[in-house]
Amino acid sequence: MQKQRLMMPFATVQNAAIGAAALIGGVAAFQIGLALGLPLGEATMGGSVTTVGGVLPTGFRVIAAVSAGVLGGFAWVVLARAGVVSARWLSDRSLTWLTWGLVGFLTLNTVGNLSAPHPVERYIMGSTTILLVLLCGFVALRAPGERERRH
Secondary structure (H helix, E strand, O other), X not given: OOXXXXXXXXXXXXXXXXXXXXXXXXXXXXXXXXXXXXXXXXHOHHHOOOOEOOEOOHHHHHHHHHHXXXXXXXXXXXXXXXXXXXXXXXXXXXHHHHHHHHHHHHHHHHHHHHOOOOHHHHHHHHHHHHHHHHHHHHHHHHOOOHHHHHO
């Protein structure tokens, strides 16, 4: 006999995924700003990068731009797991594993953010990643699979 999972209303899971994607989008916008020369370089990477007037050196600006792209992929994963966007080429199992991997990554990122010396990284980014862990964990745990969405 197969174990029954407690399913949340589909809209609740979708709203959690949309909220997570919006927060991820905000972090990606911050990374794009850093890549374009936003003078908040001390508020990233644990404050370990030497900046000029708060602007990251070129190599780290490239890293910030790449990070923004990776964050876009993270947003897609959580939206796909919740069925908000299509992911026909990935199985539900793969999306579930990717979403749990994202939760693990965000958990580690939260630890780093909360231990950072800069208040923006510690309080704003730390709070953001805590919310992301909760939202993405909820989506990973409660999003219905494709079969359940069709019924």
